[in-house]
Amino acid sequence: MAKGSNEEKIAANVAKLMSDTRMNWARGPFAIRSIATVTALASVVTPIAFLAGTIAGVTAAGFMFLGYFILRGATRGIAEIPAKFLDERQLSLRNSIYVKSYQTLAGLLGLMTIGAFVFAISADINQ
16 A cells, blocks of 8 residues: 555656746756756866865856756656656657766766876876
């Protein structure tokens, strides 16, 4: 009985989340790309600004977290919703985004590894 009650609560929360219109202003393609770009830039600038010891680090971190929460609201949290509560289009969109994000992460880690090797070799040559 508890399992059915839990699934009913999840279904009610998903229905409420899917009918939420508060973030409609951020759901357009241009808005999503703009917010994602600002969030990505803020995530790069944040550690650099913190290392520099300026207030810009706090500001950049604020933009990063604000962008994250706006994007999460604009996508209605599809990444966290169980698959049985999504329709086929939402499920395929979520799966394609997962693949693209893993490919992007692998590419960035590869570039960082190459950069670390180049840095290590150039530091060794300069000694």
